Amino acid sequence: MSRSLVEESGMRFIVDSDKLFRVEKVRPAKSMFGVKVAEFAELYSDHLINIIEAKSSSPRPDNTLNFETYIGDIANKLEDTLLLINALRLNRFVDAEMQDFPSAMRHADLSKTMDFHFFLVIKGSQKEWLMPLQNALISRMSTLLQIWNIKSSSVKVINDVMAHDMGIIE
Numbered sequence: 382m383s384r385s386l387v388e389e390s391g392m393r394f395i396v397d398s399d400k401l402f403r404v405e406k407v408r409p410a411k412s413m414f415g416v417k418v419a420e421f422a423e424l425y426s427d428h429l430i431n432i433i434e435a436k437s438s439s440p441r442p443d444n445t446l447n448f449e450t451y452i453g454d455i456a457n458k459l460e461d462t463l464l465l466i467n468a469l470r471l472n473r474f475v476d477a478e479m480q481d482f483p484s485a486m487r488h489a490d491l492s493k494t495m496d497f498h499f500f501l502v503i504k505g506s507q508k509e510w511l512m513p514l515q516n517a518l519i520s521r522m523s524t525l526l527q528i529w530n531i532k533s534s535s536v537k538v539i540n541d542v543m544a545h546d547m548g549i550i551e
Contacts, residue, residue: 386551389420389435391504392541393551399485400424404462406481409474417454419462424486429496432462433549436503442513452514456521459499459536463529498535502549506540514538 385398404410404418419434434455440447468474469482470489489495501518503511515538519526526533544550 387421389433390437390502392435392502392544394421394433394435394502394549395551396421396423400483402466402483402486403481404465407465407469407474409468410465416461416465417458418465419458422462422466422486424483424489425498427489428493429498430466430486431498431500432459432466433500433502434458436501437505439503439506439510439514441510442517448517452517452521455501456518459501459518460522460525463497463499463525496535497529497531498537500544500549501538502541502544503538504541508540508543511538511540511543 383398385396385401387394387396387401387403400423402422402424404420404422410416410418419432422430422432425431436455440451442448466486470487499518499522501514503514506514515536518538519533519536522536523533525531526536539547539549541550
């Protein structure tokens with residue numbers, strides 16, 4: 382395993398560079414209008430892909446308009462990333478720059494049930510602000526979660542302190 386650091390939103394994420402997918406680097410993500418992608422995805426184990434979105438701040442839940450826009454944007458990024466990963470795994474883009482798509486993720490056994498975890502990591506966020514964000518994100522993503530049979534507990538909103546304690550960031 383080749384560990385390295387990925388800097389996003391002022392945080393240094395600890396990743397396995399052989400299993401890291403910088404989603405924005407593949408041609409489909411760069412060329413499709415309206416597609417938004419998360420910072421990166423990592424094949425965490427043979428059957429688990431973590432999709433990570435990092436932010437340096439978030440609106441407070443009582444700021445309704447900004448909060449709803451923020452949640453919608455984050456949900457779109459996480460959902461589009463999941464769909465793009467699976468489209469690439471199914472070879473839907475024959476001209477894609479596959480060198481940027483990790484071999485381990487590309488060749489993961491499609492006959493196994495692949496689990497996905499979605500992380501929103503917010504630098505400096507107060508712990509009491511996280512649960513309303515997480516609940517809103519789960520609600521916004523509920524259709525996708527149902528269709529892909531993903532548990533709502535797979536959507537996690539954490540701050541940098543929690544991410545550090547989990548070994549996600551340095």
